[in-house]
Amino acid sequence: MKxxxxxxxxNxxxxxxxxxxxxxxxxxxxxxxxKGESRTPGMLSKNPNGKVPILEDGDFVLWESTAxxxxxAAKAGRTDLLPATPRERAEVDRWTAWQGAHFGPAVRKVAYERIVKKLVGRGAPDEAVVKAGTEEFAMFAGVLDQSLGGKEYLCGRLTxxxxxLTPYAALTAGCGLDFGPYPKAKAWLQRMTSRESVKKTLDAAREAA
Structure with a gap:
């Protein structure tokens, strides 16, 4: 796969x-x-949204990271990560939808103001936007913390x-968002970032900086 x-x-x-x-x-x-490389004619022919990631598997081209x-996971036969029963699959779908609609946008809002603007020379952070994003993060981090309860993973087992959710949660420290008041969410994040697959991914991103 490419x-x-x-x-x-x-994502x-x-x-x-x-x-x-x-x-x-x-x-x-x-x-x-x-540099706008995702919006070249060649890239737009693969994803008309002009975004990455884009996955190619032979002649199959897929956009949208959750898909x-x-x-x-499905192609690897990992039904532990992608459950097949309706109830278990609905649990997974609920959390991926929640991340895309709520948690991720809150973190992105702050990350853009505090990190991206500096990198691309777009001026100082808009503190009103930072405040709004921080408040949204606090609300959704609370939801995450409460929902985890005594579970190690979002759906009870790793999926x-x-x-x-992990890459957005891992981004919080770099943009000044604090998981400290949410101990169950913080423990979950530490558990995930300790996995070799996640650690390898995040280490590679840091090395590319």
Whole structure:
């Protein structure tokens, strides 16, 4: 499989981490978002949204990172990571939908203001946006903390939902968001970032910086 990716993108990182977890080799093709490389005619022919990641498996081209991690897990036969029963699958789908609609956007809002703007020379952070994103993060981190309860993983056992959320959760420290008040969520994040598949992915992103 070939993955067009940007090393600092949490959506790319989740795909790489799942591939590492299941032992699926990926040929990584770097795409520099800051230089607009995802919006060239060739890239737009693969993903008309002008974004990465993009996964190619032979003549099959797939965009949307959550679809990719499900595809990689399914193709590897990992029903532990991608449950087949309706109830278990609904649990996974709930968390991936929640990440995409709530947690991820809150973290991205702060990360853009505090990290991306500096990298691309777009001025100082908008503190009103940072405040709004920080408040949203606090609300959703509380949801995560409460929902984990006594569980080690989001759905009780390790699934693609954990990998879907982890790169955004790992980004929080770099943009000044604190998991300290949420001990169960913090322990979950430490558990995930200690996995070799995730550690290898995040280490590679740091080395690319």
């Amino acid at each position: 993955l067009y990716s940007f090393p600092f993108s949490p 790319c990182q989740k795909v790489i981490a799942v591939a590492h977890e299941v032992g699926t080799p990926l040929q990584l093709v770097p795409v520099d978002l800051f 990719m991690i499900a595809y990689i 693609i939902a954990d990998f879907d």
